[in-house]
Amino acid sequence: MLRVDAGGAVDALPELDAGALPAAVAALEAAESPHWVWADARRWYPGLLGAGVRIGRAHDLRLCAAILAGSAAAELARRVHPPAPAWVSAPRGGAERVPAAAALFELDGEAPAERAPDEPATAARVFTEFGRQQAIVRDSAAPGALRLLLAAESVGGLIGVEMESAGLPWDPGLHERVLEEALGPRPAHGGKPERMAELAAEVRTALEQPGVNLDSQADLLRALQRAGIAVATTRRWELREHEHPAIEPLIAYKKLSRLLTxxxxxxxAEWVQGGRFRPExxxxxxxxxxxxxxxxxxxxxxxQVRRALVADPGWRLVVADAAQLEPRVLSAIARDPAMAAAGRGRDFYAGLVDRGVVEHRDAAKVAxxxxxxxxxxxxxxxxVPRLARAYPRAMAHVDTAAREGERGGVVTTFLGRSSPSPSAGWRALQSAASQPGASAADERRARSSARDxxxxxxxxxxxGSAAEWALCWMGELRKRLMAMDAGAPSARADASGPAFAGVPHLVFFLHDEIIVHSPAELADEVAGHVRESAAEAGRLLFGDFPVEFPLDLAIVESYDQAG
DNA sequence: CGTGACGGCGCC
DNA sequence: AAAGGGCGCCGTCACG
Known part of the structure; x- marks a missing residue:
């Protein structure tokens, strides 16, 4: 780990054994809130959190290297500042040389086997890579945007580890109740739940095929066709189109089967321990x-199972999602004032109806x-054409991105994350179809994959730009929640671990939705921070462009009470 | 025995 | 003529 002090000077934390590290980090964090630099939050942060130590900021070299390796805004700067040899994997089978971020971090103490004897020590290499990343950003076509993106991505790295460490409060008893209500009692080892067995028998009877295995797609499809049901797949939406006594119990069976598996x-049993669900x-x-x-x-x-996501006693869930995030983000990145206006002070889809773009809210959503x-x-x-007439700038923005992709190019988000290039197979298909004498079938396939x-x-x-907004939202919120720490009351949630006992903290993130687990008496204050953070994220990305990011927000004890 | 492709479906 | 983006995970099945 490196630390960057307020004056921008970088130095390495002295080599410490694992036991001494948390105290040393905590002392520096309290004294000067340094900007840490590390190879990978996953490597360092779980141990710190386990010892009750949170940090404010850390530049995550692994996450940032991945962005900078692809960003079109950094293309020239990458050539000026190539990765140090240790960051670059040996060419394999003539493949192009790529930044081998993973390899560097393995050297960070774990797998020294492939390290050449004259390679510099870990801290020096982290130092070198940090300098290179800073230089790339500085010399890029969009230093301000990339700097923000790397900061947001890095804080995401912290939050991901923190959420896993704290865990999502989960009541196994309530979950079991959901299962028993839907499936019947827990079956003895190897058996099918009661309700599923009953439904399966109904289906077999209706199909007059007692041997059919409903869990085998191939077997089931043949059985349906033999029974005169003209389906090409066993997908629910296709099954629904047919009238037959087997259909209803079959759909019910598939629904239960999904829940069970x-x-x-x-x-x-595998994922919930001590009242916490801890995904990675x-x-x-x-x-x-x-x-x-x-x-x-x-x-x-x-x-179905969200009933089991419940706050600890004396705690609440502050659940918030950004309403219609993607169209709002589109209006901002395309600088389409008319489209942004449709979402101001109201439901975005209702805004489209009010302006006569479409007749109904559902139509607005579909469009x-x-x-x-x-x-x-x-x-x-x-x-879609109605939308294009009402909001030509927004449509032009996405149409341009589509055309770029169709010809094999790269597109870039608002802050500078670029799309991957299409595969070699994709390019081969395109070039084959453009040769004289290409077959009609080749041309059709090429057109289809180009459009894909x-x-x-x-x-x-x-x-991608919406994901950037969400990262900024969470990053700002995390900062505010950590500042509440000082006045934390006595209510604790020890199952969340020593770093989070008694303080509100993020426990879930799903693209445009967050959940904060908070002591009940702080929940209103937390809700205010959640809303203000959303507004702040909008300003951070889009300045004074008049786009709003309203939230649907609820303070609840159980997730199923939200939304 | 493990692996990978596929169909299907859950979420946004 | 057909034309819906991103994921992860399950069970089945073919294969080595």
């Missing part, structure tokens, strides 16, 4: 900058989603 008793968050895990998770399916918690995702058919495709990639880049600029 994804969030059933096995999930509970992966900030920046998606190409667009959205987060991912490893294990537990934390970003796909079905509404907007169509514009963001590149729909061209169906109701959505029919409505265009839809990706169209969505990328909006989804």
């Amino acid at each position: 994804a969030n059933g008793w096995a999930w509970l 968050y992966v900030p920046g895990g998606a190409a667009t900058g959205r987060w991912a998770t490893n294990g537990g399916g934390a970003l796909q918690l079905p509404k 907007i989603l169509g514009a963001l995702y590149g729909a061209t058919s169906g109701e959505s495709g029919r409505l 990639w265009g839809r990706f880049t169209r969505n990328f600029v909006v989804q």
Whole structure:
């Protein structure tokens, strides 16, 4: 770990054994709130939190290297400031040389096997890489935006570790009640839950095929077709189109099967301990900058089981989501004042109806989603042209991104995260189709894959910029919540660990939604900070452009009471 | 036995 | 003619 003091001087924390580190960090944090620099929050921060030590700011070299390696705004600066050899993996099979962030961090104490004898020590290499990243930002085409992006990404790295450490308060008894109400009593080892077995029997009887295995897609599809149900897949939406006594119990069976396999008793046993659900968050895990998770399916918690997400006694959940975040972000990044005005002081979709762009709120939603995702058919495709007439700048913005993708180019978010280049296979398909004598089938395939990639880049600029807004929102909120720490009351939530006992803290983040676990008497104050942070994030990104980011916010004891 | 592709479906 | 973005995880199935 390095620390940067108020004057910008960088030095290394002396080598300390793991036991002495937290106290040393805590003392420096209290004395001077340094800007820490580390290779990877995941490597250092869990141990600090376990010892009750939180830090304010840390530059995360791993997350920032990934952004800078791809950002179009840093393309020239990257050539001027190439990675030090130790950051670059050996060429493999003629592949291009790529920054090997992971390799550096393995050297950070764990896997010295591949380290050359003359390589500098870890602290010096962290120092070198930090300097390189600063130089790239300074010499980039957008230093201000990139600086903000790297700061936001880094704070995301802190928050991800903090949320895993604190855990999401989860009541296993309530979860079991949900399971028993839906599935029946917990089956003995290996057995099917009662309700599922009953439904399966109904389906087999209705199909007159006693041997069919409903869990086998191939078997089930054949059985449906033999029974005269003309389906090409076993997807729910397609099944729903057909009239047959087997359909209703089959859909019910699939619903229960999903609950059992994804969030059933096995999930509970594996993921909930001591009243906390602790998934591993992966900030920046998606190409667009959205987060991912490893294990537990934390970003796909079905509404059905959200009853089990409950605050500790004496605590509350402050649940907030940004209403219609993506169209608002689009209006801002495209600087479309008319579109921004539709969302000011009101529900964005209602704004579209008021302005006569579409007739109903539902139509507004479908039209907007169509514009963001590149729909061209169906109701959505029919409505998009109306949107284009009302908000030409916004539509031009996403259309330009789509065209860039269709020709194999890269697009970039508001703060400077760039999309990946299409694969070699994609490019080969395009160039094959452009050769004289290419078959009609090749041309069709190439056009189709070009449009696929265009839809990706169209969505990328909006989804990625929205992810940046959300990071800024959370970062600002975290800062405010940490400042509340000083006056923390006596109410504790010890299951959250020593770093979070008694103080409000983030416990969940889902793209445009956050949950803060807070002592009940502080919940109103927390809610104020959540709202002010959203406004602050808007100003930080878009200055005085008149776009608003209203929240749906609720202070509840149980997640299912929100929204 | 493990691995990877696929269908399907949960969330935004 | 068809034309919806991003994920993770489950079970099944083919394969080595």
